[in-house]
Amino acid sequence: MPTRSRPRTACCWFYARLFGPTYAAATAAVREMAEGWPADRPLNVLEVGAGYGSLTRHLLPLLPADRTEYVFTDVSRYFLDRAETEFAAYPFLRCDLFDLDRPPTAQGFDGRSADLVIAASVLHDMRQVRRTLAALRSVLAPGGVLLLVEQTTFHPWFDLVMGLQQGFDNFEDTELRQEHCLLDRAQWQQELTAAGFIRSELLTTTGGPASVGFDVLVAQGPAVQRRFAPEELRAFVAERLARHMVPAQLFALDELPLSPTGKVDRAALAQAGRRGSVRGRPARPPRTDRQRKLVDIWKEVLGLNQIDLADDFLELGGDSLLAARLAAQLQSAFGVPVPVRTVLEYTTVEALDGHLEQLLGPSEPITEER
């Protein structure tokens, strides 16, 4: 007897009903983009708030495996660990922490290199939607596209079910969102324009007040993006100012951190500077066990999410106090004396690793787990 194929559980059925048309619209848009993508151009995709990867799993099979880099991010490491296992069949996917409530530059995401940014059912969780939209525009490559899945209709019963979800009451921008965290279709389009996207389009024709109201929107970033070139700026300043006035460190921030009274929050500014990326590309992963340990210690001491093997301790905001902490932690991790002057002499993970190799011998290469 023929059996009707149907989702296995009530929950699956509910989700299929809820997201089916939405994901179909999102998938069609990404398929079209991937099919039209030039054969000689890498395709850089950044997914934010990717969570369980409900949309990701529909998109990955559509992307050209030989030239895609898909960065799967979330604020919680829990989801990244899951995704590494679930999406192991896609070697072009890598996972990273990314908090949408914090400036991308402070987290190593300042490359302005994403051709496609995907944000599915996450942006309404943001504290300040305008700030997050501006941040996402800033990581887009020229002409890059933001694809949003958002609930654009608020139903009172959300207070009972969705409203209890973590994040639903995070919003602080009460000048924009008074009663609840959702924006309607027109508001999203207005906010996208205000954030500097040159055009936006609604891809879902159903949805809206008559349904549960999940919509798909795409927005295109400007074709020309301003590029922050710290070395050029340093040279410019050095020609005009006395040597002692040339800043030791230059970094781009989307906005100045302000205290509740509206003044520049100098402590937060110093912190952002310490975390400011000087790289403009993702960190290369460690190759050996010892490099992995070194990277972990550096991250902890400097309070950073990412460390490249060639990042310079002092350029990342390391100072003599942090050098002393780093030296103590290295000493305890590797069981050899590490004076502070060693840390100040070998200022990259690569250099320090080379130095430790002289003392401890070679370290085990990290074997690929995929």
Ligand SMILES: C[S@@+](CC[C@H](N)C(=O)[O-])C[C@H]1O[C@@H](n2cnc3c(N)ncnc32)[C@H](O)[C@@H]1O
């Ligand atoms: C409703 S889930 C959506 C997950 C996924 N995009 C999907 O469609 O299945 C929201 C996700 O956003 C993440 N999230 C919440 N606040 C965030 C933030 N500030 N930055 C980045 N991700 C965040 C949560 O951890 C969660 O995985």
